[in-house]
Amino acid sequence: MPPSPVRPPVRSATDVLERCRELVRPALVEAVGRLHPWTGEMAAYALGWADTAGNPDPGGSEGKGVRQALAVLGAEAVGADGSDGVPGAVAVELVHTFSLLHDDIMDADALRRQRPAVWKAYGTGPAVLAGDALFAQAVATLAEARGRYTAAAVRCLARTLGALVAGQAEDLRFEDRPWHGPDAVGPDRYRLMAEQKTGALLGGAIALGAVLGGAPDRTVNALERAGRHLGLAFQAVDDILGIWGDPEVTGKPVHADLRQGKKTYPVLTALAGEGRAARELAVLLDSGRRIDGETAERVARLVEEAGGRTATREEARRHLDTARRALRETPLTGAAADELDALFAYVLDRTW
């Protein structure tokens, strides 16, 4: 997405992302280069660096690199050098790529960033393996980092990994839950899932940077909490994009989440409403009929009419505010505090 000329904070965030990407890239390239050549090839494809023949891919997209930037800024914001955060940045980018690879298998998502998902391009078995290789390399990168804070950083990464996997488990289990009644997914349960699935890695990224920068536990915890709320905002935005996002921008089919019957925040809050649209939506979802084409269009409209889109925007805004407040209330140093804040704001600019 090009920076919007009327919103200077956005441009500043993209500059921050670019700066951090440049700082992290050599170590990330080296980490991928240490993989078995075959898993390295799949990793390069997943990272948008190459096509399936191993050539530079003009259609490849690297992703925004939010997580690596958070790790670098996490170190800088506690008074350390950005380079101290680099092993953490590499680890979180590898973990992020691993989780996209495996999640696409679990969710049967055939497209990722407008290209075939790794399991589509290379097969399911190889994609499982490539994910495992990235996971192992993430742990190795951090474990082998020099410095006094390595053990604490590995503990932080391990916590993050556990939460990430638990969040994905929870999300998959939602599929078997009914839309209504005592077993339905309530907003609190949804938030816990989103905090683990999405918040853990964003929070873990800043926390890792701060740990590697030598910050005291209190600061690390405050930054991790800020990152987790950022993740909740991020997931809310993602839920909106999963229903109303432009396929050209999201790289996914229109109404993707509706077609998959995913229990996302907009649908859950719409269903909790009292009006005609909510009732009509409930009937449609309970009918168990396949949601595609016109039905998906109709479901999307009903979710919007029943207030699901507005509620999700508010949810995102609320978590972003909490995240930014947590940042302000943490004693941070240098320009990195402002840059973190700009980056936080940028996350929500993906959609409106």
Place this chain on the structure above:
Amino acid sequence: MPPSPVRPPVRSATDVLERCRELVRPALVEAVGRLHPWTGEMAAYALGWADTAGNPDPGGSEGKGVRQALAVLGAEAVGADGSDGVPGAVAVELVHTFSLLHDDIMDADALRRQRPAVWKAYGTGPAVLAGDALFAQAVATLAEARGRYTAAAVRCLARTLGALVAGQAEDLRFEDRPWHGPDAVGPDRYRLMAEQKTGALLGGAIALGAVLGGAPDRTVNALERAGRHLGLAFQAVDDILGIWGDPEVTGKPVHADLRQGKKTYPVLTALAGEGRAARELAVLLDSGRRIDGETAERVARLVEEAGGRTATREEARRHLDTARRALRETPLTGAAADELDALFAYVLDRTW
């Protein structure tokens, strides 16, 4: 397999396995208990503790627990208490279970220890997730272990994980290599694969125990090397069982490896022979025809006639000798050194 009454060393090894299992179990149960309930359920099934309904499974088999025993004995052999090795033992058992789970997906193996593999019982996506959860928990268990040697232990585990995944990548790539010519898999390339795929985790298990027991690098490296040769012996035995093993004992179909066209040591060495059987085998394999039923029977006979089975037994024996010599040449303390030696010998008693 019940201990053979005529071979006292075997009985001693099973006692050792039992003692170590009892020592490790509470921590292993606790580690699995920290997983998300759903991944925990799949992990309990994979570990042979429960059936798919979560009830104790009389048909479930825990496996021999060689790796956890190696970690405990690794600590004891360097003069530490066996309990010091327990976090390492838990980590390697979790990693072993993770790798079985994911490998069964990659190899499309439907059976594991006479029961449906996890991906058959729960689906591919859930099995990927359960493996990830075990992987993450292995890292967490070790990272959160108390003591001075945690960071070194995590580095050791990370090295092991990297090698394990690289070995699996190499093994999968063998499928696309021809049986003959310059691109064929030679014995050295095969050994490198086996050392990574199987040796890394056995070597890593002893090394982890030794690291957690506070051993100097030299001792750790010697024990790791012994374990890697044990792994090469183990893999050779596994290759024999994959062709000639009794399905009742292996839990896999008869001639399983032949049906899958796997490039195992017995077949590769048989093909390298000069006689009639080797030539006939080459023609049969090059024909590209599906190997099952009578053809598999015939291939197995030709591999044996061409000397593949004998060569693989010798390969196993050679690596076992190297492994035991490495043990003897390392300064170790207490009964654990003898117990390690007995356990090493036991590994080969699986087949003849």
